[in-house]
Amino acid sequence: MKKIFAFIGLGALLIASACGNKNGGQVDSDSMRFADLTSEYNEATSFNDSLMLLMGDIYTGLDSINAQEGLLYSQGGDNVDRRAEVRQNLENIRARLNANRRLLADMEAKLNSSNNKNAVLTKTISQLKAHIEQQDQKIARLEADLSKTKGELEAAHGEISNLNTQVAETQEQVKVETAAKEQAQQQAIEAENEANRVYYCIGTNKELKKNGLLQKKFLGATKVMQGNFNSSYFTKADKRSLTTIPTGGKKVKIWSNNPAGSYQIVDNADGTKTIKITNPSQFWGRTPYLIIQIN
Template sequence: MKKILSIAAAALMVLSGCNGDKLKQAESLNGELNDSLHVALANQDSLLVLLNDITDGMNQIKDMEKILSNTSDLNAESASRKAQLRNDMSAIQKALQERRERLAQLEEKLKKSQSYSGTLQRTVENLKAEIANQEATISTLRNDLAAAKIQVADLTTRVDSLNTTVAAVTEERTLAQEQAIAAENELNTCFYAIGTKKELKEAKIIETGFLRKTKLMQADFQQSYFTTADKRTLTTINTHAKKAKVLTNMPQDSYVIEDVDGIKIIRVTNAREFWSRSNYLVIQVD
């Protein structure tokens, strides 16, 4: 009996002829690794949700900036409308504080996990800077709104200064958004390798032997042998071979192997599920 156990981004063990004790040890190890993987994926999902929330905050602040940058429109606003603006600003400030606390909690979890990379660290720092930037902008807008209620004439002069500040903030925000997009692209990066059994062994991607367990992707495997791709756009992989099989433990219901003119094609039917266990895909061809 042959049972396939997965090791995400570290090791995949194919068990053949193992005794009962070894099977139990392997199952225990697989369970621990699956738990670690689920935690890592949950942390990454939380980071992406936080990215979206902060982007929403940017849009809300931008709308308020438009209102306060036009003196005539601001003067025409009713007392109730200005009160609503103040309430909206307070709500945004509260949301920013909550996001700051969520980010601190997420950073603590990431630091304790094995998935905390340099890219994730830079992403966390960028999000901290963006939250601080938004808090400073809201504070400025609250002051401008208060001044408009007391002395409208003085607001005209300060709008010029506000416009200069907005331009600087916009530039910083654009940079932060670009860095956030780069980080999101990094989170969606995947890798795949196609080769014969001999080629995969030479690249140290698999290790086999007579009556010995097959090991996949040991510490010294050749990263350069893998092709880099994007999980969001990689839907089909042409193996250019008549026979092909997936060695990594991708969920079987997330892909199909099709025959097109005698050539095997790997077609991903559920990308999220397909890459849920590992960012690496190994395909053996004959």
């Protein structure tokens, strides 16, 4: 999960990089923009690698604290030498914890001062800061327990065991609820994508007839998409992002029921035509299909 979270952080940071710092007005602007993005990518990768390493060290610190807790509460935990060992180990862990706290603060300051504001990375850093504070509190509790008698230590351990059981049950419930929430969110995304899915095809009159999209009987009107037709002949698209469709033809006719005022037929320099959708909601309001005949 830690690696996945860090990977998500990198993807989100790269997306933010791609949306920032526009560089235009120069002859070689595309090349310069590519260089800028490469630099931003390298910076994002370096930042993310550092965050992953720090995250791993923080979670290792938690394992170390748990190990000292096991030593203290296990049989013989009231031994003077054992307690001295645990006390020294906790001091070392706290020193490392303070170093990680400073490193995390530096990374947070760097992220806040950069142009690439990223909510995911900010949230990750906040969560790591919370982990550090929790570990600090646990060290303080263990240090306090070092001065307790054997009986007091056993009583404290029993209370902690009950608390840990409750925490584990709560965490399991959170996992179940989180999984259900993620599934619902994914289903909502899929439903939205399906609602915005449209289909278009481009072909000659002969090709459109061959695929069952046009039917013409002698002296009869041309029928559009009536009866069986080849659905694989269509190209799938998202109407939220589909704004222009190069046809490759010099003459264009739209057979589907798309309102005339919702699009334009634009002339290209090579003499071919491009369909420019000017009002997507109106254009796709009657049908999700677009049939373009070219000559």
